[in-house]
Amino acid sequence: MMEFSIHSSQPEIHDRITGITGSWKKAVENMDFMMKKGVYITPVIVITSLNYQYAEDTVNFFHQMGIKSIMVNRYNIGGEGLNHPDLSANAAQLRETFGKLDKYAEKHPVNLFSGVCTPFCLLNPDDYPHIRFGSCSADVYHRPLTFDLDGHLRLCNHSPVKVGNIYNQSLTDIFANPYVSEWENMDIAFCKNCTCLPDCKGGCRAASEQIGHSLQKEDPIINELNVSPILKRV
Numbered sequence: 001m002m003e004f005s006i007h008s009s010q011p012e013i014h015d016r017i018t019g020i021t022g023s024w025k026k027a028v029e030n031m032d033f034m035m036k037k038g039v040y041i042t043p044v045i046v047i048t049s050l051n052y053q054y055a056e057d058t059v060n061f062f063h064q065m066g067i068k069s070i071m072v073n074r075y076n077i078g079g080e081g082l083n084h085p086d087l088s089a090n091a092a093q094l095r096e097t098f099g100k101l102d103k104y105a106e107k108h109p110v111n112l113f114s115g116v117c118t119p120f121c122l123l124n125p126d127d128y129p130h131i132r133f134g135s136c137s138a139d140v141y142h143r144p145l146t147f148d149l150d151g152h153l154r155l156c157n158h159s160p161v162k163v164g165n166i167y168n169q170s171l172t173d174i175f176a177n178p179y180v181s182e183w184e185n186m187d188i189a190f191c192k193n194c195t196c197l198p199d200c201k202g203g204c205r206a207a208s209e210q211i212g213h214s215l216q217k218e219d220p221i222i223n224e225l226n227v228s229p230i231l232k233r234v
Contacts, residue, residue, distance in 0.1 A: 001040045004031045008051045009061035017050055044071040052089040052097045056104055063110050073116040077220050078158050078210035091225045098128050105130035119203035119219050120196040122227050138184040140175050159206035182215045190218040
């Protein structure tokens with residue numbers, strides 16, 4: 001399976017997001033080439049302040065190409081994104097966009113999946129029953145383990161922390177690192193008493209690491225978009 005990040009059905013919007021003129025044309029041509037070779041394709045749309053209005057059109061564009069599975073992610077603060085926090089759509093825009101996409105998935109034979117861990121107080125999966133939401137497991141054996149060419153291992157592609165090196169250590173030794181067990185700790189002040197915490201896990205806490213916080217800090221998107229704690233509490 002191959003993923004292609006194509007953020008709009010409109011070339012000029014995609015190229016503006018990537019900052020590379022002609023990147024839309026090249027990505028679409030390569031995606032079409034791989035489809036003709038029989039490779040399973042999943043396009044990835046990152047919803048931003050620049051393209052949220054066209055998300056439904058973009059999903060329809062892929063669907064008309066014969067693609068049945070599409071990933072739709074909200075903007076996650078980290079990496080190069082640290083320099084462009086304004087790229088995130090606001091909370092109202094995200095909810096409106098996911099609402100439209102949910103209705104599209106209800107009417108059409110297409111699988112929509114949100115792969116970036118998202119706080120339920122921002123996007124509650126119960127509100128979008130036709131979109132599948134993913135979240136990282138606390139179990140290290142079910143995490144999106146990420147390796148670079150030098151053998152460094154991170155427990156998530158969003159995390160900047162190199163927990164070990166597979167050229168120098170066994171996975172057993174790497175997973176014995178005390179840092180690994182920190183992912184199981186759900187002592188997050190913002191989420192205290194929230195009944196959604198076992199499933200939500202505070203959103204993408206790896207993004208919190210990106211801005212210098214610990215894993216015991218909630219997803220920075222909460223503060224960036226001024227999201228209030230979820231109302232359903234014990």
